[in-house]
Amino acid sequence: MPDTSPSVQDYLKAIYRLTRDGRQAATNRLAAALGVAPASVTGMLKRLASEQPPLVVYRRRRGATLTPAGERIALATLRRHRLLELFLVRVLGYGWDEVHEEAERLEHAISARMEARIARLLGEPAFDPHGHPIPAPDLTLPLSRAVPLAQAAAGVRGRIVSVSDADPAVLRRLSALGLLPGVGFTVVQRTAGDNLAYLRVEGSAEAVVIGPALAEAIFVELDT
Amino acid sequence: MPDTSPSVQDYLKAIYRLTRDGRQAATNRLAAALGVAPASVTGMLKRLASEQPPLVVYRRRRGATLTPAGERIALATLRRHRLLELFLVRVLGYGWDEVHEEAERLEHAISARMEARIARLLGEPAFDPHGHPIPAPDLTLPLSRAVPLAQAAAGVRGRIVSVSDADPAVLRRLSALGLLPGVGFTVVQRTAGDNLAYLRVEGSAEAVVIGPALAEAIFVELDT
């Protein structure tokens, strides 16, 4: 349990993520993501929907989506989060598996001025240390053709673009395997039954075995 | 009115400041400092006094002082605040009159790890950009013999050590007058009636007139 209640921004960010696939954000999944009871989510969604202007569109028993105003806030928060992650790595020497929590707290505390100064110091970057796109100041997202590794067929070559940043343990495992953003690889083999991927990392002779969970956490750009 | 309620740390910091002169922190002054009603302060002081361990010693109608535990928290918060101020100036190029508010929010959001990394990056500094002492990691304060300018007699020479950081407008006025930490000066004259100080800044021919309010905001080290 997080020691503090999720903020409005946390709700919007969570809806943004659960909504990326075009579907509605379900009460239960929001509750799980935010560490509160489902009943609390219902209450908050009603509040956010009746804000002026409304931040979410809420349909009873069907879930929620963001309005343009809500999406702006979500993207602005995402921008701050990812800028901070990069800042922590580049300026304060954090490991890439240590930045998520810290950024999670800082993103609520920094001013627009500080956001701008950090971005300038970092050279207006477009991607964070995990390879995730950083929304521009106008909140547009830089393009990337990344796809979960789970969708890569055997024989294909590609490059790792980003990895999910939610779980530090996963990040450390990836690090240990040498699977960082930028690394090239070939998919040697896929097994249908247990859904394993055998990856040969560029420059290394050995193949690495990736389970289904990891394969969902690694995003890659595939060669055409 | 601040847009958010003061935190426990804010209460402790305020008590710390009001208590520096050895007296008790009065309810009214705390209320003014924190932007809440006096009745709210009474309630919070009771809570802080019954915390385990107690953070303040509260005596009905007499005010509050910090317990050792409370003072540790106050000093730790002060350390974070002043480290952040220096960090903002040195790393992000803030003006020294712009850092207070930002640090006020950030001091509640950074982890011990981040505090340590910032301190390391800055070379374990002992004073912030306003000249205020930064508590060491063990929370001891570096010594300084600073005294408010208001207490300097005519004819005395000295050096500005620090200035109060609470009011950006004051900071800008001081800046404009060339009254920054480190600057040497001579007190040319004092007037008893309206309590003015005439200061000749080292290297300049003109004297500067300082009113009583400013004279309380400037801390100086006097030559023996």
Added chain:
DNA sequence: ACCTCAATTTAGGCTGGCCTAAATTTTACC
């Protein structure tokens, strides 16, 4: 079509921290 069950919402309640107004105590002055 129905029925079960998982998901969701409603109802009711709690806590923390704020507020105002009224009561009380201290202080300070004559």
Added chain:
DNA sequence: GGTAAAATTTAGGCCAGCCTAAATTGAGGT
């Protein structure tokens, strides 16, 4: 030493956001 003013505390409420338990509803299997 008495009293008016100032400071402080008490009393009583409000609000946001959380919780649990109970009621409702939609959806998939048969």
